[in-house]
Amino acid sequence: MPIALIILAAGKGTRMNSDLPKVLHRVAQAPMLVHAMRSGKALEPDHTLIIAGHEADAVAAAAQDFDESAQVVLQTEQLGTAHAVAQAAPALEGYGGDALVLYGDTPLIQPETLEKMAEARAAHDIVVLGFEAADPGRYGRLIMQGDSLERIVEFKDANAEERAIRLCNSGVVMASAPLLFDLIAAVGNDNANAEYYLTDIIGIARARGLSATAVTCEESETLGVNSRAELSQAEAAFQARARAGALDLGVTLPAPETVHFAFDTYVGRDTVIDQNVVFGPGVTIETGAHIRAFSHLEGCHVARGAVVGPYARLRPGTELAEDTRIGNFVEIKNAVIGEGSKVNHLSYVGDAEIGTDSNIGAGTITCNYDGVLKHQTRIGNRAFIGSNTMLVAPVSVGDEAMTASGSVITEDVEAGALAIARSRQSAKPGMARKLMDMLKAKKAKRDKGIL
Secondary structure (H helix, E strand, O other): OOEEEEEEEOOOOHHHOOOOOHHHOEEOOEEHHHHHHHHHHOOOOOEEEEEEOOOHHHHHHHHHHHOOOOEEEEOOOOOOHHHHHHOOOHHHOOOOOEEEEEEOOOOOOOHHHHHHHHHHHOOOOEEEEEEEOOOOOOOOEEEEEOOEEEEEEOHHHOOHHHHOOOEEEEEEEEEEHHHHHHHHHOOOOOOOOOOOOOOHHHHHHHHOOOOEEEEEEOHHHHOOOOOHHHHHHHHHHHHHHHHHHHHHOOOEOOOHHHOEOOOOOEEOOOOEEOOOOEEOOOOEEOOOOEEOOOOEEOOEEEOOOOEEOOOOEEOOOEEEOOOOEEEEOOEEEEEEEOOOOEEEEOOEEEEEEEOOOOEEOOOOEEEOEOOOOEOOEEEOOOOEEOOOOEEEOOEEEOOOOEEOOOOEEOOOEOOOOEEOOOOOOOOOOOHHHHHHHHHHHHHHHHHOOOO
């Protein structure tokens, strides 16, 4: 069934105590809004509409960075959830598919849950997402008769029997778009807050003889974020789910509570991820890799059998081929490291291509930036770069070539050549003692106030 996403993202989030719109606060390295969009994308929507208000330009930029086809609709006044959804009506005029209402501050709803709602929609006019709450508190209660949702009762309006119900309303709803907007048009604001509530459409629909039902999910999926404390809870819930998922897929995590995944991290089975590893966005790790402790990875691809770390940093654009070795205190950025090559110690490799089975000695730096432009370094197959080599880009080192330790390489090195680019060493007998005696005498005079 064709479907349109309507994601409510207009709130300021006063309790966040922030200049940043609430929906742009991050969980697992991505704005909460993106999490909602990503879950809804599993349904292959025809339209994605973001209802924005506070800092709408920033919200629009984040939404369209994730999905350039997303359409942003401005809600100039915040008059309740039904009013917010109604802002999407002009953009969906004439659209006959379903509409799914999601929330930009509810980042943990899973695609599988939304797929269950879509399946239930085939048999009912309206589908609401509910959850069994450990502590129902002030949530609205779903009043069911078998699989039929009769009404949603807000806590303040519920009697004692209704308050004892633990099946609660998440606010997520699905219906055909024409029906949804027709029901919303009938919603009034005769309540203490003078707002138009989306929950009222259930009572209106039932009064018209339409059918409604509820699909349930885990309570953790429905966590709405309204404060920094709840943001940290959402982060913890995401990480717990991601770690459990990795373990189930065959990833070894000796200290799972110390590993932090991004929203889109992919790790193949039989990979080992040691303690205190942090993933930024855009990381893919193939089967059988080993990410050692205290490493940070973002925007990179790590192939089968590669070893990274400890204390390594892989930045965006890094491509590690099979069986590469990236060691301690090494930083790689926008570089391709060929199969079997090693960058084991204290080096920076940026804007570079390294061939197969090459060895990059400790302290090597590709000097890629001239203050204005970035330049490329190319190193061939089976090359040996001596320790403390500075490769001043643009420069290339051919297959099976070598550089002597301490060299500053400013010109291309042909295949098989040894490049030595350092000053000749000279020794002056006795000069070290003379120099030290002179310095000590100078210090003694200074300490006595003579100098």
